[in-house]
Amino acid sequence: MLKKLLASVGIGAAKVDTQLHQEVLMPGQPFSATIVIQGGEVDQAISGLTLTLVTEAKAEVDDATVYQPVALDSWRLSETMTIEAGQTYELPFEGVLHPETPITTLGGRRNQSKVWLQTGLEVDLAVDPSDRDMLAVAPTPAMETLVAAMEQAGYRLHKADVERGHLNGAGFSSQSGAYQELEFIPAGISLFGVREVEVSFVPQGGRMNALIEVDRAFRGDSYKSLSWDDGTDLPTLLAQLKRALG
Structure with a gap:
């Protein structure tokens, strides 16, 4: 019971990691990855697995400049499943980078653009395990x-x-x-x-x-x-x- 309670707040819970097969991508380019899920200390039921392409965009809110995450694309990879304690799962994935994905490699330090892939396990009544992988995006x-x-x-x-x-x-x-x-x-x-x-x-x-x-x-x-x-x-x-x- 104690392990289940700890897992519900993220301690000893399942972990997810997306491993890209390409170091540098271009807008509109196909890409592939392996999504690795490592079971925690107890079995956990998940209601889905989602991969989201995200950038950080500047916006004006109430006369102030703020930076907000904007989802450029999203892929739902799995429905309900059980992640067994201590087990490792590897899910292959293939997608296409959104053609309007911002470039991050041009301009060096002068480029303030950020792009990442956010991988999330949807866990009922618990802290959702997630993984953020920053992308190097080159110009076409x-x-x-x-x-x-x-x-x-x-x-x-x-x-x-x-x-x-x-x-x-x-x-x-x-x-x-x-x-x-x-x-x-x-x-x-x-x-x-x-x-x-x-x-x-x-x-x-x-x-x-x-x-x-x-x-x-x-x-x-x-x-x-x-x-x-x-x-x-x-x-x-x-x-x-x-x-x-x-």
């Missing part, structure tokens, strides 16, 4: 091409973060409820009064879209939409970008 080739075009156009990446909300551009809209902003600033003197350029990616099948916010001195903000095929080369995209930036 189409995203890398635009970043390279921004650099050739005379801008450098200043910082990156994630905001809560949706984006709407010319012929495209975001779906996930959170979007990443890559903030670029001029590498030297700006001839057109540009103070910063914010880029947000919105993938759409075999095409990439970007909503670009341009902040110019004395003229305020303006928004431009840019769309290109995944195979577009750097010179072509650079020419499109220069036209968009004016």
Whole structure:
């Protein structure tokens, strides 16, 4: 009886661990993992096993800036089952990373974006055992091409973060409820009064879209939409970008 009471508050209870098979992922990429459940000191009945893709997004609440978890995707992997004491269970899993998953590897310390997989065992009348695995998410080739075009156009990446909300551009809209902003600033003197350029990616099948916010001195903000095929080369995209930036 004592062990059951302790397990209900998480002491000696079952544990769960998701082990990814890839070290680095890209938005829209298939991935695989093994979910390992280690039984505790007593048998425990669970009502489900859920894997959730989560990011942390900035939001404005009551005139204050807060950071909130936003679920980008979720997979329910198991229904009711009993985790026997001392037993180990391994469940294979295959999924696809949401195409709007924020990039975490670009920009080093200047990138404030966080993405993780949250694995949870749903235990009735007890503390739910859970596991959080941070993800390294790299840009897709189409995203890398635009970043390279921004650099050739005379801008450098200043910082990156994630905001809560949706984006709407010319012929495209975001779906996930959170979007990443890559903030670029001029590498030297700006001839057109540009103070910063914010880029947000919105993938759409075999095409990439970007909503670009341009902040110019004395003229305020303006928004431009840019769309290109995944195979577009750097010179072509650079020419499109220069036209968009004016």
